[in-house]
Structures are given as structure tokens and as C-alpha cells.
Amino acid sequence: MRKTLRIAVFTSGSGSNLQALIDSAQEGHLNNAQIALVVGSKEGIGALDRAQKAGIAHCVMQKKDFATQVDFDYNLLMHLASAEIDLIVLAGYLGILSQEIIDRFPNHILNIHPALIPSFCGKGFYGMHVHRAVYESGVKVTGATVHFVDGGIDSGAILLQECCPIAANDTPESIQKKVLAIEHDILPKAVKAFVDGHLIWQDTRVFISETLED
Numbered sequence: 001m002r003k004t005l006r007i008a009v010f011t012s013g014s015g016s017n018l019q020a021l022i023d024s025a026q027e028g029h030l031n032n033a034q035i036a037l038v039v040g041s042k043e044g045i046g047a048l049d050r051a052q053k054a055g056i057a058h059c060v061m062q063k064k065d066f067a068t069q070v071d072f073d074y075n076l077l078m079h080l081a082s083a084e085i086d087l088i089v090l091a092g093y094l095g096i097l098s099q100e101i102i103d104r105f106p107n108h109i110l111n112i113h114p115a116l117i118p119s120f121c122g123k124g125f126y127g128m129h130v131h132r133a134v135y136e137s138g139v140k141v142t143g144a145t146v147h148f149v150d151g152g153i154d155s156g157a158i159l160l161q162e163c164c165p166i167a168a169n170d171t172p173e174s175i176q177k178k179v180l181a182i183e184h185d186i187l188p189k190a191v192k193a194f195v196d197g198h199l200i201w202q203d204t205r206v207f208i209s210e211t212l213e214d
């Protein structure tokens with residue numbers, strides 16, 4: 001019997017990706033996992049209301065409330081330990097985790113990025129900044145990526161990607177809408193594969209067993 005993995009979801013915004021995970025769990029797709037904690041990067045964000053409605057424990061961890069990074073990390077680790085967290089999922093989280101946190105969860109931190117890494121990622125590429133850059137570049141496809149967090153910015157092993165076409169009449173806003181729909185689809189799929197033990201590692205590359213060609 002597989003252990004039920006306890007997940008902490010980190011978020012900074014409306015929480016639509018968190019909601020996709022909550023809905024997936026409620027539909028019975030994440031039976032080997034439980035969303036045990038939501039960590040908001042600031043007060044008053046929609047994601048915290050969604051956690052409240054779903055009866056999920058939640059807290060706010062704001063860097064400005066702590067004198068040092070060490071204090072922040074210590075308090076965050078206390079929250080994660082008391083919730084017995086196994087897997088961290090960054091879902092629209094704008095903070096940067098310290099190496100201290102990343103080292104405590106080796107290949108157990110997933111992030112969703114609203115572009116096809118390694119394109120349109122790294123410092124400054126978040127939210128609408130990504131979709132404006134995609135629009136300006138004239139690329140014909142974009143999409144979203146679920147990847148492991150390894151201490152760089154958007155640089156860990158890529159687990160799952162899905163793409164969508166960009167049409168001449170697309171705008172940064174219409175691109176964001178298309179990509180967000182993809183995020184809501186692939187994040188629960190990636191988390192499910194992880195908690196079901198369906199990952200296949202090949203050195204630094206990782207695949208989901210259901211996606212392997214026959």
C-alpha cells in the first residue's frame with residue numbers, strides 16, 4: 001500500500017492552479033496524496049480563500065516579516081515539518097526558495113511555468129511578462145512546463161510540457177488564457193504521476209511512464 005504523500009502548495013495569486021489540484025483531488029485522481037498545506041506569499045490572495053473553502057490548512061510566509069533569510073527558512077521548515085510535507089508544489093508562486101529549502105526536498109519540489117522551458121524563462125519571466133515576450137518574439141507555439149526546482153530559476157528537470165499554437169490575431173492576453181488552461185491540465189497530471197510513482201529518470205532527464213512510446 002503506497003504511503004499517502006502530503007503536499008504543500010505554495011502560491012502568490014488567485015490560486016487557479018491550486019484550484020485545479022483541489023478539483024483533481026476531489027475527483028479522485030490524487031488518491032495517493034493529500035494537499036495538506038497551502039503557503040501564501042502574502043495576505044489577501046485568492047488562493048488562501050480557496051484553501052479555506054476546501055478546508056485545507058494554510059499560512060502566510062512573507063519575507064518582510066523576518067529579519068533574515070535564515071529566520072524565514074527556519075519558520076518555513078517548521079511549518080513543513082509539522083504538516084509532515086513530502087512534496088512541495090509551486091503553483092503561481094513568485095518567491096524564490098533558498099538553497100536550504102531546496103536541499104531539504106531534493107527532486108521533491110515541482111514548479112509550473114507558463115512557457116516551454118528553456119524558452120521564455122529565468123529572471124523576470126513571470127506572469128504577463130512571459131506572454132508579452134512570447135507575443136513580441138513571433139514564435140508560433142507556446143505552452144506550459146512542469147519541472148523540478150533545482151536552485152536555478154526555472155532550470156530543473158522538465159517533467160511535463162504541453163503546447164498550443166499562436167495565431168496572427170492572438171494578443172498577450174489571449175495567449176495567457178490559452179496557456180493557463182494548459183497549466184490547469186498538466187499540473188494535476190504531473191503531480192499524479194509523481195505521487196503514483198510513475199516517473200522514469202534517465203540521468204538528469206525525467207519522463208512519465210504513461211507518455212513513453214510503445
Ligand code: GRF
Pocket residue numbers: 011012013014015016017018047091092093112113114126127128180183
Ligand atoms: C499565472 O500567471 C500562471 O501562469 C502562473 O502563475 C500565475 C497565477 O496563477 N503559473 P494562479 O491563478 O495563482 O494559479
